[in-house]
Amino acid sequence: MSQDGQLSPLARAVRAGFDTDSQYGSVTPALYPSTNYRFAGIGEDKPAFDYSRSANPTRALLARTLADLEHGADATVTGSGMSAITATVEALVGPHGRVVAPADCYGGTWRLLDHLAARERIEVDFIDMSDLGRARAALSRPAELVLVETPSNPLMRITDIAATAELAHARGALLVADNTFCSPVLSNPLDLGADVVLHSTTKFINGHSDVVGGVVVSGTAGLGEQVQHWANALGLTGGAWDSWLTLRGLRTIDARVRVHEENTAAVVEQLADSDAVARVHYPGLPGHPGHALAARQQRGFGALLSFELAGGLDAVKAFSSDLRAIDLAESLGGTESLLAHPATMTHAGMTPQARAAAGITDSLLRLSVGIEPIADLRADLAAALERAARA
């Protein structure tokens, strides 16, 4: 608690909705699955909630909690991270408007922007966003929206949010930060100059790999209204049950992220010490090109890392077979450790040329470190590294 007796946003998230049940005084908030709400009479004021695509009490509670955690004015909860990105682009980019996005952005985001550009809805340029010179050059022409994703997926490149926001604003563009990898525990991009923050809540926010969802948090009420309008018009808003589950997952985010990070530090050390590993990409390593910047703009280095095995694709296959504590699966940010092969899994939607340009080789593996006891992870990785070395 701060000196003025206010709870911190993370403490408020633990208790979100605790004072809302006036009927029974239930401690945790009720779930409102109803799709519709009664009107008092013809010509009388509309009820606060009328139809759940437009507004729902359970979704509104999750939205308020996430807006609070991201220090935003307003939030729209959507059915997925991709619908959060869709709502943002439709709301904030006009006809043929130009978007500048990272070449190594989330594979689904890359595909969406690429396909919208192919249909001439938008114009898009994919650049190395971690290189401020490239961003400056790209913004020598007008743009409407600049997207940053930091750390990036899967190479963990770090983008200077404050400096990129300044470049974007000088061109009249809005800066949108996909903060999925950091979660609000480690970073609040709105405080660094971003105009809008979005998340795939599927990842750390829900944190239990059992809900697909997204959120767009806006720095101003005006931007928030535009996003809400388009999310409703396009039918992208999230469901009540998913919102309720996501709120339950969210309550433990602070504790989860602390264990995720502790485990990740140990895993990074183990991988970096192995001869079977050619390179580890993790911003917590002093040799990582974005280390100092990440230390400055984040409150920790996160639970995602990628690494290149020395033995190529054969080593990748040997490493990934017969894992005990780690699953070979897409997604990230859940309580369980997940290993992904970006070239054939998460980033298979990119063209081979785009993958090569983004630096995603066939030897690259991405690890989302879970909250298992560290001894189990260490043993599983030791066996996997042995298999990779023999391959």
Ligand SMILES: *Cc1c(COP(=O)(O)O)cnc(C)c1O
């Ligand atoms: C998963 C993810 C998305 C897409 O979210 P979905 O919930 O899968 O639609 C977008 N950005 C990042 C960084 C992600 O990890």
